[in-house]
Amino acid sequence: MAEQTTEETGSAQASSKRKVPLKSAVILAAIMILEAGLFAVWMAVAEPSVAGAESATAMVPRTLDNEVEHQVLNVRFPNWKSGPATYYQLTISVVCREGDVKLLTTKCEKRMGFIRDRLRAIIARADPELFREEELTTLKRQILAMLEQVAGEGLIKKVLIPEYDAYRDS
Numbered sequence: 001m002a003e004q005t006t007e008e009t010g011s012a013q014a015s016s017k018r019k020v021p022l023k024s025a026v027i028l029a030a031i032m033i034l035e036a037g038l039f040a041v042w043m044a045v046a047e048p049s050v051a052g053a054e055s056a057t058a059m060v061p062r063t064l065d066n067e068v069e070h071q072v073l074n075v076r077f078p079n080w081k082s083g084p085a086t087y088y089q090l091t092i093s094v095v096c097r098e099g100d101v102k103l104l105t106t107k108c109e110k111r112m113g114f115i116r117d118r119l120r121a122i123i124a125r126a127d128p129e130l131f132r133e134e135e136l137t138t139l140k141r142q143i144l145a146m147l148e149q150v151a152g153e154g155l156i157k158k159v160l161i162p163e164y165d166a167y168r169d170s
Contacts, residue, residue, distance in 0.1 A: 066098045067157060072108055072147070074163075075116065077123040079131075084169050088123055088131065091163035092143060094156045104151055111150045118146045136161050 076089040096104055108115060122142050130138050140159040147156055 067095050068098045068101060069093050069095055069160060070101050070104060073112070073115065073119075075119060077120045078169070079123055079126060079128070081126070082128040086128070087167040087169065089163070089165045089167070090123075090161055092119075093160040093162055094147065095158045095160065096156055100155055104155055107151045108147075115147070115150060118149075119143065122146065131166060136164065 071091065071093045074089075074091045076087055078085040078087050080086075094104070122139070126139065130136075133139070140161060144156060144159045147159065
């Protein structure tokens with residue numbers, strides 16, 4: 001009698017556990033492998049769409065104007081962040097389209113006081129590490145943002161600093 005009750009409880013526990021549907025899992029795995037194989041064959045056989053490439057290049061604006069460099073100003077401003085004053089002399093040029101040079105020159109001449117003030121502030125609050133960068137990218141990015149406030153977005157392609165010197169105050 002004791003053996004019967006243990007067998008009944010054992011079979012009740014076994015039936016309460018869920019069985020993994022092995023047949024369904026195998027069928028699902030086979031379908032996924034078949035889909036992956038068909039996709040790989042389709043990618044190998046299919047030719048790239050030329051129409052999509054042509055429409056993508058048609059969306060890119062083409063400019064007929066040449067890009068030119070235009071010198072904005074040559075300045076010398078101090079920075080006291082590393083102890084005694086260090087004077088930085090910079091020549092700042094911008095790259096813009098040839099047709100936009102006159103507009104850019106007019107806008108910069110009208111706001112030259114603002115440009116010099118903002119440039120002085122950029123140099124005065126700059127960390128000395130900023131001036132040790134190979135390409136001066138952070139400084140160029142800050143100057144570009146300031147010049148875009150004056151000239152407008154998209155007029156200036158990039159900022160160049162062709163001449164750069166640092167002098168210590170004696």
